[in-house]
Amino acid sequence: MELFEPCFPRKRFRAALKEVKAIADALGERRDRDVSIVALKKFSQGLEVSDRRGVEMLVEQLRGEQSLANDRLAPVVDRRRLLDLRDRIEELVAAADRRAA
């Protein structure tokens, strides 16, 4: 979106971009935990069984954070909110078309 910023009405563009960034951030928060859990589990499998407990505790903590990240993500990717964003972006595109005409 930033690539085509000068084509759009500034205020409405900023608002839509803020929304898109909020979605990206919430998804990123969730995804970071997924990646960490996979890496820790892989590392843990290379340890002797008696040495795994500490790493497994860390994985459990990350699972807790993952659940919190899910709670934060849910309202951000709510269907109505996404449809509203789509409408706003379509309006932005229409405004850019009108400017270009």
Add this chain to the structure above:
Amino acid sequence: MKARKVKKLDPAAPLDVNAARIVRSRVDELRSFAPQALEPDATEAQHDMRIAAKRLRYVLEVTGFCFGKPSQAARSRARDLQGLLGEIHDCDVMLPRVQAEIERLRGEDARAVLLHAADAEDLDPALTTHAPNRSVYRGLELLAVHLRARRALLFERFRHFWQAEVSKGTWSRLERALDEQLEQRKEPNSPPQQEPEPAAREPARAPSPST
């Protein structure tokens, strides 16, 4: 890290002109982090460089077809760089977390051992057997060792990668393609160049890089 503002963007100008300015700005941004990010402990500069690589990659994914082969190579290398620096960043995030966890467990164990000491005059070393987390440390210490070693390995890979790409001219070829594009657009009535580079001949029609 906030993206640098791109100057002279003009919604009325053709796509390739604006794209050249944006890509040029993103390449400059990426390269500006290089001297500092090549220091092993410059975690912040390495993180910023990763973000800069990501921005360059994405703008090239959308507009790279305007600039031919140099943009395909740069996009691919920016993606590699982003991945490599991302893995370094993962180590930088996880290592302090592991160390903090070890410290937290130590505090918990010290309190538990102290409770068992009751009002003894001195602390009996045997009381450490009451430390609730005594079997947990080894795995976490090994994880810290692993993360430190992996970071060092990835950093060396990053350094070699960057130096190799600079030597190969990955970024400078892209910069030349961008400058040529801007130059051509500046003088639309000038006579055609002799033997232009294939990448610069018909940039707007060059095949889109495969994804």
